[in-house]
Every structure is written in structure tokens, then in C-alpha cells.
Amino acid sequence: MGLVRCPDCNHQISDRAPACIHCGRPMEVGPAAGPPADAPPPPPSRRSGPSTLSVAGGLLLAGGLVCLPADRPKLALAGLGAGLVLSAVGALWSWVRR
Numbered sequence: 612m613g614l615v616r617c618p619d620c621n622h623q624i625s626d627r628a629p630a631c632i633h634c635g636r637p638m639e640v641g642p643a644a645g646p647p648a649d650a651p652p653p654p655p656s657r658r659s660g661p662s663t664l665s666v667a668g669g670l671l672l673a674g675g676l677v678c679l680p681a682d683r684p685k686l687a688l689a690g691l692g693a694g695l696v697l698s699a700v701g702a703l704w705s706w707v708r709r
């Protein structure tokens with residue numbers, strides 16, 4: 612059994628399903644049933660913690676950058692600082708655990 616991607620809702624469904632189980636779109640069953648889902652799912656990462664930290668740092672950094680021109684310079688600077696620290700810690704952590 613293989614998986615194909617629904618062209619309407621982009622969810623992965625069985626290539627034998629007569630219709631998408633997510634949005635109900637009727638599927639063509641047969642050899643030419645849309646693009647094959649070759650890409651295997653990404654393996655579960657054991658380093659989800661540090662990368663999450665980096666993502667949070669990047670978000671804070673972006674938030675600080677967005678807030679910078681606004682009338683909240685202290686908030687923006689706090690976000691920038693926290694984002695920098697979190698990104699640095701996350702990068703350092705993933706480098707150490709490599």
C-alpha cells in the first residue's frame with residue numbers, strides 16, 4: 612500500500628482510497644493516480660529540544676526586529692537579547708551534541 616498526496620488538501624492518503632478521507636475529493640485509482648509520494652517521512656529527531664530552543668530564539672529575534680521600529684524599544688531590545696541568547700544556546704547545544 613502506498614501513500615499519495617491529495618491535490619486539494621495536501622494530506623497524505625492511501626493510493627487505494629476511492630476518495631480523500633480528509634476533504635472527500637474523489638481520487639483516480641490506477642497507475643496514473645497523481646504524483647507519487649517518494650519522500651519518506653523525516654526520521655524522528657532526538658535533538659528536538661535544542662532545535663526547538665533555536666526556533667524559539669529565532670522567533671523572539673524576529674519579534675524583536677518587528678517591534679524595533681515601534682514605540683516599544685525596551686520590549687524590542689529584550690526580545691532581541693533573549694532571542695540572541697536562545698539561538699546561541701541552541702546552536703551551541705546542537706554543536707556539542709553532534
Ligand SMILES: [Zn+2]
Nearest residue numbers: 617620631634
Ligand atoms: Zn483531500
